[in-house]
Amino acid sequence: METGSLSLADVPGGFDLQATVESAQSFRWSRADGDAYGAATAHGGDAWYHTVADGDVVWVRQVDDRLAWRATGDVADLLVERFRLGDDLDAVFASFPTDEPLATARAAPPGLRVVSDPFFPTLVSFICSARLTVGRIHALVNALAEAFGDAVEADGATYHAFPRPAQLAAASEAALRDLGLGFRAPYVAETAAMVADGDVSRTALDGGYESARGELQRFPGVGPKVADCVALFGLGYLAAVPIDTWTRRILERHYPDLARDGYQTTGDAVREYFGPRAGYAQTYLYHYFRE
DNA sequence: CGCCAGGCTAGCG
């Protein structure tokens, strides 16, 4: 087991681990003190969170200006990437128009970051997200890992990586339904098969936000909203603005001029207003106003 | 019991 600690003192705009891993972007972080994902907790502040990333079991916790980690390998670089610690949040917010709702959202808490998660787990997670609560998405995604992912031992316990495309493609639709996937089961099965078979263009995914969105919607179970979530959290396109039921309510209440009838037109209006990193604004608004 | 959840798809007009 290796350990390390990252200083957050010089990370511009700061970092809030709990907000970032419990804000329904990533569903593969679990808190040691019970499975309270999605439940508002006043102070998970210095709790340990764990996951399996790139084959390593990883524990991480934040104490003030330090991010401490333990893992089965060196994960310092991985954490910097996954949590986008290189993003200058002060610069991001300086690029937004100043308005009251966003200022309020940023203050509670500052340091929430858009995650940068691996593509396939993000794709499957958000296919699963349709018509589910955040807590149930978390439970389902981790049930998929336990059922079909590689086992990794650490500290005398067994953890599971998220399944690779071929592993999920080999799962029967009935087995997926048994986990509680419901009508999402065939979507996950067919999408996993497409990725496992190479029926996806990496060039299109890497060819900009518009290109990626089109390629993503080729997958069954991926419409405009899920495509935006994958583009933002799994491909790093900060122009993506996922508009779920909560975000639509938030827009209608706080930004009535941006809430158009259609999905696409609303997203375009939000991008027009906040600019090319509008996804960051959406992530803060969603996190703060969801309650 | 009814309603809703980080929606999508098929099938209408």
Place this chain on the structure above:
DNA sequence: CGCTAGCATGGC
């Protein structure tokens, strides 16, 4: 094009 019913499941 736009619009809507149906979809599985569990929690409140």
